Amino acid sequence: MLEHARATEAADRRFQNELLAALSEYNGRIARHNLLVSTPLLQLTTLTMERLDDLAREEQAT
Numbered sequence: 001m002l003e004h005a006r007a008t009e010a011a012d013r014r015f016q017n018e019l020l021a022a023l024s025e026y027n028g029r030i031a032r033h034n035l036l037v038s039t040p041l042l043q044l045t046t047l048t049m050e051r052l053d054d055l056a057r058e059e060q061a062t
Helices: 001-036 049-061
Strands: none
Touching: 001 049
Protein backbone atom coordinates (compact mmCIF):
# COMPACT_ATOMS: atom_id res chain seq x y z
CA MET A 1 0.00 0.00 0.00
CA LEU A 2 2.79 2.44 0.88
CA GLU A 3 4.57 1.63 -2.35
CA HIS A 4 1.50 2.67 -4.35
CA ALA A 5 1.12 5.85 -2.30
CA ARG A 6 4.76 6.78 -2.97
CA ALA A 7 4.36 6.08 -6.68
CA THR A 8 1.25 8.26 -6.78
CA GLU A 9 3.03 11.09 -4.95
CA ALA A 10 5.97 10.87 -7.35
CA ALA A 11 3.64 10.98 -10.35
CA ASP A 12 1.81 13.96 -8.85
CA ARG A 13 5.10 15.81 -8.35
CA ARG A 14 6.18 15.10 -11.93
CA PHE A 15 2.85 16.33 -13.27
CA GLN A 16 3.01 19.46 -11.09
CA ASN A 17 6.55 20.22 -12.29
CA GLU A 18 5.58 19.73 -15.94
CA LEU A 19 2.54 21.95 -15.50
CA LEU A 20 4.61 24.68 -13.83
CA ALA A 21 7.20 24.52 -16.63
CA ALA A 22 4.50 24.80 -19.31
CA LEU A 23 2.87 27.67 -17.44
CA SER A 24 6.21 29.46 -17.20
CA GLU A 25 6.81 29.05 -20.94
CA TYR A 26 3.28 30.27 -21.70
CA ASN A 27 3.73 33.33 -19.48
CA GLY A 28 7.06 34.05 -21.16
CA ARG A 29 5.33 34.10 -24.52
CA ILE A 30 2.67 36.43 -23.12
CA ALA A 31 5.38 38.75 -21.79
CA ARG A 32 7.06 38.87 -25.22
CA HIS A 33 3.70 39.55 -26.88
CA ASN A 34 2.98 42.36 -24.43
CA LEU A 35 6.32 43.98 -25.25
CA LEU A 36 5.44 44.00 -28.95
CA VAL A 37 1.96 45.51 -28.74
CA SER A 38 1.60 49.20 -28.05
CA THR A 39 -2.07 49.30 -27.05
CA PRO A 40 -2.87 48.12 -23.52
CA LEU A 41 -6.17 46.73 -24.81
CA LEU A 42 -4.21 44.18 -26.85
CA GLN A 43 -2.04 43.05 -23.96
CA LEU A 44 -2.71 39.68 -22.40
CA THR A 45 -2.70 38.75 -18.75
CA THR A 46 -0.44 36.03 -17.42
CA LEU A 47 -1.87 32.82 -16.08
CA THR A 48 -1.36 31.57 -12.53
CA MET A 49 -2.01 28.14 -11.07
CA GLU A 50 -4.85 29.63 -9.03
CA ARG A 51 -6.49 31.12 -12.12
CA LEU A 52 -6.05 27.84 -13.98
CA ASP A 53 -7.76 26.03 -11.11
CA ASP A 54 -10.62 28.58 -11.13
CA LEU A 55 -11.10 28.13 -14.88
CA ALA A 56 -11.22 24.36 -14.50
CA ARG A 57 -13.83 24.63 -11.76
CA GLU A 58 -15.93 27.00 -13.87
CA GLU A 59 -15.73 24.58 -16.79
CA GLN A 60 -16.88 21.69 -14.59
CA ALA A 61 -19.83 23.73 -13.29
CA THR A 62 -21.24 24.20 -16.80
